[in-house]
Amino acid sequence: MDSSSKPSSSTVSRTALVLLRLLTFVFLLIALILIAIDKQSDDAGNQIKFTDAYAYRYMISTIVIGFAYNLLQMGLSIFSMVSGNRALNGDGGYLFDFFGDKIISYLLLSGSAAGFGFTIDLRRGDSSINSFTEKANASASLLLFGFLFTAIASTFTSFALPKKP
């Protein structure tokens, strides 16, 4: 918006935002791969994979949506760095960042919590599928880190909100 020449606190927090989004992106990518390739045969010879549990299907949906959002945000950041101004001008950009980060952070947390809520008790019930639930747990943990980075980004974009008159 304003064209100050010295590296201000807004430039610092914008760089921090890009880093946080890059970290979220990487963690979500690994979480996606982990849960997508997670399959195992149990004692009875039945193959189980993530599509067998609603909790894991929901988890993978939240990962994909979070992944797409972070890709979009990084694209917008690169565009604004190259062109020198924000892709969304005026208050619209700040509102998009604020609500985007807020909603996506809620989404990622709900996916991770649903995955953990299902896996933790599943592991106590059936120890024959430990390798399956361990990979699912790892995926939910990475998703939780993705949430944490997005929650920090959401704090930045909350403070960047334009003050109401």
Place this chain on the structure above:
Amino acid sequence: MDSSSKPSSSTVSRTALVLLRLLTFVFLLIALILIAIDKQSDDAGNQIKFTDAYAYRYMISTIVIGFAYNLLQMGLSIFSMVSGNRALNGDGGYLFDFFGDKIISYLLLSGSAAGFGFTIDLRRGDSSINSFTEKANASASLLLFGFLFTAIASTFTSFALPKKP
């Protein structure tokens, strides 16, 4: 902070905040009662209750913490209405509201998602405990509404943040 005499937009949003916290409080109270009294004997005669699942134990913890936070916030609101000024003066009050609402809304959502993540798949596996899982589902739904109210309150308190210089 400033003592404007006419009912400003800040007064309106403060009233909305109190209403949202009252709604959250009521929903969490019902959710707490529902999950706490939820017990049933299965076909084998074993009694199951919420303490048998980590997901439900986590859920009840988030309800209790959210309940305590909303009680505190309503107490502070009543104090500020009676005394005419905020209990926490300066920017501290706004920061407390902002981070409080943000963290508690994340907590409530994670509790609800963990409960749902466990219950949805439990219901598919064992139909003999339908009454048990239905009450747990109802409790998780009420908790989700509590989260929604807190998330809206969190949006209000984000916009009320003091603008950095």
